Amino acid sequence: MLKPHLDEAKKRTRSLVKIENFKMARDLKTLGLGKTYYVKTYGCQMNVHDSENIKAILEMMGFKAALDMEQADLILLNTCAIRENAHNKVFGMIGRLKHMKEKRPNIITGVCGCMAQEEVVVNEILDKYSFIDLVFGTHNINELPEILNKAMHENKIEVNVKSIEGDIIENMPAKRDSKYKAFVNIMYGCDKFCTYCIVPYTRGKQRSRRFGDIIREVKSLKDAGYKEVTLLGQNVNAYGKDLNLEYDMSDLLEEVAKTGIERVRFVTSHPWDFTDKMIEVIGKYPNIMPYIHLPLQSGSDRILKLMGRRYTKKSYLELFNKIKKTVPNASITTDIIVGFPGETEEDFEETLDVVNVCRYDSAFTFIFSPREGTPAAKMKDDIPLEVKEERLHKLNELVNKYAKEANNKYLGKVVPVLLENVSEKDSNMLAGYTDTMKLVNVKASKDMLGKIVEVKITDVKTWSMDGEIA
Numbered sequence: 238m239l240k241p242h243l244d245e246a247k248k249r250t251r252s253l254v255k256i257e258n259f260k261m262a263r264d265l266k267t268l269g270l271g272k273t274y275y276v277k278t279y280g281c282q283m284n285v286h287d288s289e290n291i292k293a294i295l296e297m298m299g300f301k302a303a304l305d306m307e308q309a310d311l312i313l314l315n316t317c318a319i320r321e322n323a324h325n326k327v328f329g330m331i332g333r334l335k336h337m338k339e340k341r342p343n344i345i346t347g348v349c350g351c352m353a354q355e356e357v358v359v360n361e362i363l364d365k366y367s368f369i370d371l372v373f374g375t376h377n378i379n380e381l382p383e384i385l386n387k388a389m390h391e392n393k394i395e396v397n398v399k400s401i402e403g404d405i406i407e408n409m410p411a412k413r414d415s416k417y418k419a420f421v422n423i424m425y426g427c428d429k430f431c432t433y434c435i436v437p438y439t440r441g442k443q444r445s446r447r448f449g450d451i452i453r454e455v456k457s458l459k460d461a462g463y464k465e466v467t468l469l470g471q472n473v474n475a476y477g478k479d480l481n482l483e484y485d486m487s488d489l490l491e492e493v494a495k496t497g498i499e500r501v502r503f504v505t506s507h508p509w510d511f512t513d514k515m516i517e518v519i520g521k522y523p524n525i526m527p528y529i530h531l532p533l534q535s536g537s538d539r540i541l542k543l544m545g546r547r548y549t550k551k552s553y554l555e556l557f558n559k560i561k562k563t564v565p566n567a568s569i570t571t572d573i574i575v576g577f578p579g580e581t582e583e584d585f586e587e588t589l590d591v592v593n594v595c596r597y598d599s600a601f602t603f604i605f606s607p608r609e610g611t612p613a614a615k616m617k618d619d620i621p622l623e624v625k626e627e628r629l630h631k632l633n634e635l636v637n638k639y640a641k642e643a644n645n646k647y648l649g650k651v652v653p654v655l656l657e658n659v660s661e662k663d664s665n666m667l668a669g670y671t672d673t674m675k676l677v678n679v680k681a682s683k684d685m686l687g688k689i690v691e692v693k694i695t696d697v698k699t700w701s702m703d704g705e706i707a
């Protein structure tokens with residue numbers, strides 16, 4: 238049993254990161270024959286992409302996708318630890334697994350992802366939920382075949398979670414959710430240690446993939462017919478900083494754009510590492526989507542300092558204006574936390590002030606959630622929950638107002654939309670996104686799927702638009 242340790246996860250080693258190719262022992266390639274799997278994914282795009290890798294590995298082992306969880310022989314929960322409610326959802330699901338296992342004792346159940354990297358969570362599973370068969374973390378997804386093999390042949394829970402950052406595994410197989418859009422990891426982990434955030438502990442130190450490996454992956458996706466790639470990392474603007482080479486994110490982005498793939502975007506970009514050269518590159522290449530997620534977190538300098546974000550309200554707004562100047566049609570979205578320990582009414586007003594200046598296209602808003610082991614969890618927090626909820630409500634009203642305003646500008650305009658799937662509400666409609674990441678429902682036939690078409694916007698709502706092919 239290899240359990241995670243919080244103290245180990247906090248450490249950063251100077252050792253070079255090893256790069257290895259994914260491999261799987263031949264005798265494990267039949268382990269899943271005749272069995273089905275179901276992977277339930279929580280959390281961010283990083284986790285969504287990890288699940289795509291997990292599914293492909295399982296299929297290499299002979300497992301087939303189950304239609305739903307109730308029928309699956311193997312159920313894996315790929316979990317998120319970012320806030321308390323993410324935790325609660327997963328523990329609720331683990332409770333459901335217990336009932337399923339009582340009815341169907343032969344099923345195999347597992348927990349992986351960011352919660353599996355938490356010492357407290359693994360201890361709780363061992364204490365209260367030991368009917369779970371396997372637990373593995375974010376650093377050893379490539380070892381899933383061996384871990385699963387043990388879990389299936391030994392009559393006890395198999396826990397294998399590494400606390401120190403993993404190697405970079407190239408050539409990981411992926412069963413992608415979309416035929417048109419693909420996630421491409423460009424870096425793993427995070428070294429920013431924002432005081433509220435658990436990610437640096439669950440994902441380890443920053444490790445950038447090699448430039449050539451990323452470009453190769455993008456080219457092969459393009460050759461396979463993919464229209465859009467999303468470059469993924471917890472703060473992609475810091476790409477390459479750990480490699481100490483002469484190139485950085487702006488060079489990578491430029492090289493990806495030059496592959497000629499129709500659409501390129503990237504998430505998430507920390508304002509701290511956003512260089513002028515990056516903005517220039519975004520403005521220069523038409524296939525780099527004019528869409529930027531630029532998390533603010535707070536508009537108060539005092540709170541930003543307590544959060545360890547390393548920018549001020551002023552420098553954030555300067556960056557925002559620079560982007561808007563060079564990429565005037567850019568849609569900019571953000572993340573905001575309310576109720577950080579000690580946040581006063583004045584601090585909160587500063588946040589509203591930034592929202593009023595930036596008029597974001599949309600924003601993800603959260604109430605601060607203390608995470609075990611992070612510095613902010615130990616800060617004195619005497620703001621009542623009702624006050625935090627009131628602030629969130631007030632913030633959301635403002636955010637929604639500007640989201641609708643931003644959408645209103647599209648009315649009557651003709652914009653490119655990548656048609657991705659049949660609309661959930663109406664099977665005669667296709668749904669897709671503009672290059673500014675606006676959701677559009679379009680009356681079109683299924684043979685248009687996977688195409689980027691010019692669409693005239695006929696109606697706008699707060700979170701979506703309707704349109705017809707121009």
Ligand code: SAH
Nearest residue numbers: 433434471472505532572573603604605606
């Ligand atoms: N790497 C990204 C953020 C990833 S987490 C960045 O730095 O921009 C996504 C969002 O969750 C964060 O931007 C933050 O707004 C929110 N978040 C993270 N930790 C949180 C916590 N402890 N409580 C509430 N919200 C949190």
Ligand code: SF4
Nearest residue numbers: 427429430431434436
């Ligand atoms: Fe968390 Fe900050 Fe890293 Fe984003 S940059 S993942 S908020 S520590």
Ligand code: F3S
Nearest residue numbers: 280281317318319351
């Ligand atoms: Fe959650 Fe882990 Fe992503 S904590 S937000 S799944 S990096």
